[in-house]
Amino acid sequence: MQYFNNNLFADADTSYDDARYVIFGVPYDGTTSYVAGTRHGPDAIRKVSYNFEQYLPEYQYTLSEAGIHDLGNLEVPSLPEDVIAAVEEITAQIAADGKIPVVLGGEHSTTLGSYRPFTSECFVVCDAHLDLRDEFGDTPYNHACITRRISEAGAKEIFIIGARSGTEEEYAFAENLNLYSADCVRERGIRSILDEIVEKIAGRSVYLSIDADAIDCCLTPGLGTPEPFGITHFDIRDVIRRIGPLAEAFDYMEVCPIDAGQTAAVAAKLIREFIAVHRIKNQE
Secondary structure, three states: OOOOOOOOOOOEEOOOOOOOOEEEOOOOOOOOOOOOHHHHHHHHHHHHHOOOOEEEOOOOOOOHHHOOOEEEEEEOOOOHHHHOHHHHHHHHHHOOOOEEEEEEEHHHHHHHHHOOOOOOOOOEEEEEEEOOOOOOOOOOOOHHHHHHHHHOOOOOEEEEEOOEEEEEEHHHHHOOEEEHHHHHHHOOHHHHHHHHHHHHHOOOOOHHHHHHHEEOOOOOOOOOOOOOOOOOOHHHHHHHHHHHHHEEEEEEEEEEEEOOOOOHHHHHHHHHHHHHHHHOOOOO
């Protein structure tokens, strides 16, 4: 029998009822502040996911055993608050069905929708930008405001890893958060920082969000808001390996496929990494 490729994430061939992990894409970049194109991120990530073997030798684990279902892309409205509401609705259903949502962006503003059904006590985000503006572009739901909105939505403690850009007001706001800048990661090492974070979040619920621009744009240039002097894809992998198993939901946002495909490739590999480590650690 012949099998045909499709536009869903590779190895996501488990039925919804039997799946443990449910992927969906949010192809939205309506509040883009620099280069448009993150709406194409979910499909770019899916496409390159077929490049990788099912078997993950570092874990001696075959990804298709995890139980993954891909719903496809959400049909998004135009206004950011309506997109957030749509994301919240589908994420709430996934959570109610006892499954782990894996959200592919799209711009970072939509994370508010996937966070709301959980209101996790701890929000861990890798991002080049603080995203703590109260409003930007005449809306409080701009992607430059997402971490501020999360702080208002129920997060008791916020951890920002890799930031190197923000206004004076945002940095003042961040004094009440746990900020590990890209320079801090370079000086201390990501593993030392993760030891500290894991100790602080012990026993509490966690939401993990990755903004692709946390990685230095010289490494992965397919970004809508590129920033140099960032952390590396290895740093993000370490974050996922340590924090991923503790998370009740996960997203990977802001891939803008205007490069040769390396940014989407890194995203696809790291999404696979999250599913594998989460499944393995939570079976023990």
